[in-house]
Amino acid sequence: MEEVVRYNFRLRPGVIAERALTAEWHRCRFLWNEAVHQQRTCRKPTFGKLSKLLTEARSRSVWLRDGSQVAQQQTLRTYASALDHSFTVKGRGRPAVKTRKNSRPSLEYTVRGFTLKDGKLVLPKGVSIPVVWSRELPSDPTSVRVTQDSLGHWYASFVVRRTVEAALSVDGSIGIDWGVTATATTTDPIFDLPYLGHRKRCAAELAKAQRKMARRHSGKRGPQSTGYARAARDAARLQKKAARQNSHDARVWAKAVVENHDLIAVEDFSPKFLSKSTMARKAADAAIGSAKRELIERGERAGRTVVMVRPAYTTMTCSSCFARAKQRLGLGERSFLCNDCGHADSRDRNAARVILVVAERGHTCVDDVRRSQPSFGLVAGAI
Numbered sequence: 001m002e003e004v005v006r007y008n009f010r011l012r013p014g015v016i017a018e019r020a021l022t023a024e025w026h027r028c029r030f031l032w033n034e035a036v037h038q039q040r041t042c043r044k045p046t047f048g049k050l051s052k053l054l055t056e057a058r059s060r061s062v063w064l065r066d067g068s069q070v071a072q073q074q075t076l077r078t079y080a081s082a083l084d085h086s087f088t089v090k091g092r093g094r095p096a097v098k099t100r101k102n103s104r105p106s107l108e109y110t111v112r113g114f115t116l117k118d119g120k121l122v123l124p125k126g127v128s129i130p131v132v133w134s135r136e137l138p139s140d141p142t143s144v145r146v147t148q149d150s151l152g153h154w155y156a157s158f159v160v161r162r163t164v165e166a167a168l169s170v171d172g173s174i175g176i177d178w179g180v181t182a183t184a185t186t187t188d189p190i191f192d193l194p195y196l197g198h199r200k201r202c203a204a205e206l207a208k209a210q211r212k213m214a215r216r217h218s219g220k221r222g223p224q225s226t227g228y229a230r231a232a233r234d235a236a237r238l239q240k241k242a243a244r245q246n247s248h249d250a251r252v253w254a255k256a257v258v259e260n261h262d263l264i265a266v267e268d269f270s271p272k273f274l275s276k277s278t279m280a281r282k283a284a285d286a287a288i289g290s291a292k293r294e295l296i297e298r299g300e301r302a303g304r305t306v307v308m309v310r311p312a313y314t315t316m317t318c319s320s321c322f323a324r325a326k327q328r329l330g331l332g333e334r335s336f337l338c339n340d341c342g343h344a345d346s347r348d349r350n351a352a353r354v355i356l357v358v359a360e361r362g363h364t365c366v367d368d369v370r371r372s373q374p375s376f377g378l379v380a381g382a383i
Contacts, residue, residue, distance in 0.1 A: 001164045003301070010132040011121065011146070011154035020127045021146065021154070025105035027067040028075040029098045031057075035079045036097050047080035068124035070113030078108065105148040114144055121146075121156055131156060138162035150236045167302040173263035175356025176295070177314070177348045178271070180279050181334070183286045184253070185348035187356050191260070193253045198242040199285040209235035243287075250291040254298045264299050265359030266292065267351070268308040307359035313366045318343050319353035324366075 013021060031054065038045045038053070054072060058064045064072070082095045115122045121129045121144065141158035148154050175187045184193035199206075209231060216228040257264065269292070274283035299306040316325040318336070320343035329336070329347060336350040337343075345353075358366060 002161045003164050004159060004161055006145075006157045006159055007135070007137055007141075008155055008157045009134060011156050012130045012132060013154055014129075017127050017129050018154070020123075020125065021105060021107065021129075021148075024067050024071055024107055026100075027064055028071055028107060029100070029103065031064075031072055031075050032079055032095075033097050035076060036095060039083060039094065044083065045080070047077055050076040050080060066125070068109070068113060070109050070124065071107045074108040074110065074113075104150070105146075107146045108143060109146070110143050111141070116141075129154070129156075149240070151233060151240060164301070167304070168259070170260060170262050172261040173265070173356060173360065174257060174261045175265040175309075175352040175354070175359065176257075177267050177352040177355060178269040178288050178292065179348050180274070180282050180286055182348065183288060183291060185346070185352050186257075187349070187352045189349075191253070191257050193249070193291060195282070195286050196245075196249060197282075197285055198245040199239075200282075202238050202242055206235060206238045209238060242285075246285075246287040247290060247294075250287065250294045251298075253291070254295040257295060258298050258302050258304055261304065263305045263307070263356075263359060264295070265307045265309055265356045266295065267311050267314065267355050269311050308364065309355045309358045310365040314351040314354045314358075315347060317354045317366050319345070319350045319357065322354075322357075322366075 034053075034057075035045065035050055038050070042049075051073065054069075054076060058069065058072075079095055086094045109123065113124055116131075117128075119131060119133060121131050123129070123146075137158060137160050139160045139162065141160050143159045145157040145159075146154065147157065174191060177185045179185055181195060182192055183195050186192055212231040213228060213235060216225060216231055218224055218228070269288065271283050271286075271288045274280060277283075296306055313324060315329055315336075317323070318325075318338035318341065321338060321341040323338060323340040325339070334347050336345050336347045343350075354366065358364065
C-alpha cells in the first residue's frame with residue numbers, strides 16, 4: 001500500500017536566487033489579488049476563467065512573462081480550490097488579499113516546472129538552489145512547494161509516494177484526557193505527556209528581545225530600521241525554538257502511544273476557550289492542539305482505531321460505577337471522589353478512564369453509555 005506524503009528540506013539560496021524567488025512571489029501575489037478582485041465582481045470565478053485571464057495578462061505584460069507560468073497557474077489553482085472550499089464549508093471565509101507586509105512567500109511547482117540535479121533544486125528561468133538533504137526521497141517527487149518562514153529561512157516541501165509498512169498487531173487500549181497541568185493524562189501513567197514548559201524557560205529572553213523591539217520601533221514614521229528587524233528576528237527565533245521543541249515531544253509521545261495500543265480514545269477537546277482565561281499563556285505553551293493533531297494523524301496512518309469522545313460530563317462521571325456528580329468540579333479541584341461508591345482518583349485520570357469506557361462501548365459521549373448500559377458494574381471491569 002502506498003501513501004502520498006510531504007518531505008521537507010531546508011534550502012540555501014544565494015543572493016541572486018533569493019531575489020528571483022522574491023520577485024516570483026510578488027508576481028504570484030499580484031495574480032492572487034487579481035483573482036480576489038474577480039471574485040468580488042463575479043460570484044465564483046473558476047480555474048478555467050482565471051487561466052484565460054492569465055494568458056491574456058501574460059501576453060500584455062512583460063513583467064509577468066519574466067516569471068514562471070507553472071508557478072502562476074498553481075497560484076490560481078490554489079485560489080480556486082480555496083474558493084470552492086469556502087462555498088462548501090459553512091462559516092469559512094473567502095480568500096482574502098495578500099499584502100506585501102503580512103504574507104509569506106509560497107510558490108508551488110508541478111513536475112514540469114522543476115528538476116533535481118546534482119543535489120540542487122532547479123526552478124524555471126535558471127534558478128538553482130542547494131538543498132540540505134537530511135534524508136533520501138522514497139520516490140521521484142510530483143510537485144514541490146517553496147516557502148519562507150518568519151526568520152527568512154527557505155524550505156522545500158516535496159510531494160512523494162512511499163510504501164506504507166503494516167503496523168504491528170497489538171491488543172492494548174488507552175484513553176487520553178487533555179489538560180494544562182499535564183498536557184495529556186492517560187489511563188496508563190507510563191504514557192502521560194507532562195507539561196514541559198519550553199516557552200516558560202525562554203520567557204526572560206523573549207521579554208528582553210521584545211523590549212528591544214519596542215525601543216527600536218519608530219512608530220508610524222516610515223519603514224522600520226534594520227535594528228528593529230534584527231530584534232524582531234531574535235524574538236521570532238526564540239518562539240520558533242520553543243515551538244519545535246513542543247512538536248518534537250508530541251511526535252515522540254504519539255509514536256509511543258500508537259505503537260502500543262490498537263484502540264485510542266481521544267477527548268475531542270478544543271483548547272480555544274482557554275485563550276480567554278487566566279491559563280491562556282500556559283495553554284499556549286502546552287500546545288494541546290498540535291499534540292492532538294499529531295496523535296490522530298499518526299494513529300490513522302498506522303491503521304489504529306481512533307475514537308473521538310465528546311468531553312461533556314467526563315470529569316463529573318465516576319469511572320467505577322458511572323454515577324454522575326450533581327455539581328461540576330472547579331478547576332482548582334484536582335481529585336475526584338464518588339459519593340455513590342467511594343471511588344477516589346486523580347481528576348484527569350478518572351476522566352481518561354471514562355473516555356476509554358465510552359469508546360469501548362462504541363459510543364461518543366457519556367450519555368449514550370448511560371442509556372445503553374444500565375448495569376454499570378460490568379463497565380468497571382473493562383478499565
